[in-house]
Amino acid sequence: MSTLHVVSHSPFSDTRLGSCLRLLGSEDALLLCGDAVYALQLQGSALTSLEDKNVFILEEDLLVRNLECPIWATGVDYPAFVELSIHYDKVNTWL
Amino acid sequence: MKFAIALYSAAHAPSSRRALRFAEAALAGGHEIVRLFFYQDGVHSASSNIVTPQDEQDIAQQWTTFISQHQLDGVVCIAAALRRGVLNEDEAARYQRPGVNLKAPWELSGLGQLHDAIQSADRLICFGGP
Numbered sequence: 001m002s003t004l005h006v007v008s009h010s011p012f013s014d015t016r017l018g019s020c021l022r023l024l025g026s027e028d029a030l031l032l033c034g035d036a037v038y039a040l041q042l043q044g045s046a047l048t049s050l051e052d053k054n055v056f057i058l059e060e061d062l063l064v065r066n067l068e069c070p071i072w073a074t075g076v077d078y079p080a081f082v083e084l085s086i087h088y089d090k091v092n093t094w095l
Numbered sequence: 096m097k098f099a100i101a102l103y104s105a106a107h108a109p110s111s112r113r114a115l116r117f118a119e120a121a122l123a124g125g126h127e128i129v130r131l132f133f134y135q136d137g138v139h140s141a142s143s144n145i146v147t148p149q150d151e152q153d154i155a156q157q158w159t160t161f162i163s164q165h166q167l168d169g170v171v172c173i174a175a176a177l178r179r180g181v182l183n184e185d186e187a188a189r190y191q192r193p194g195v196n197l198k199a200p201w202e203l204s205g206l207g208q209l210h211d212a213i214q215s216a217d218r219l220i221c222f223g224g225p
Binding site: 008009010033034035058077078079081082083085086090091093094095 | 096098103109110113116117119120121123124126217218219220221222223224225
């Protein structure tokens, strides 16, 4: 069963993203939104651990922070967010 | 596809706006929202006493309009609402409080309504935090 994990907390303020990455299965995906898009500013192994995952990023949150969507991730708008939530069997939000 | 949406954050949190945009996109995509459940600080979205600064988006008002326009089931957790001072006419009278700040289209009900929505929906999507 595949899960879409939704994270909105900055990886610089708590450990949610790290915990999520440890749990992320090969069929799962990660959607970064809100301050979680600052994960793109991570360095070294913290960043490389993201690059080999299925990563989606909410485009409007990139835009307001003046960040570019990297080639290893996919930018999504709200209609695409809805479609992602249907494509994966469950949606787990890291509240 | 049937969605149940649970919101855990107040209207001034970015996640509340995200939930609203998601809900709008779901309906625009031809999907159904079986229920919107407002829990924990999410109950503040239902308060009719919120005054948003003029240069900010009034997300609480946008929720009210969205729920009215689409005749959705906007359920507010009664226990979470009472402890945060979000009361309808019945509860204000029951506990002898001076203010009523929860009115239609919002409804106060129990956590069972979230459970029921999850059972009848294909997907549960939660929004909360920042």
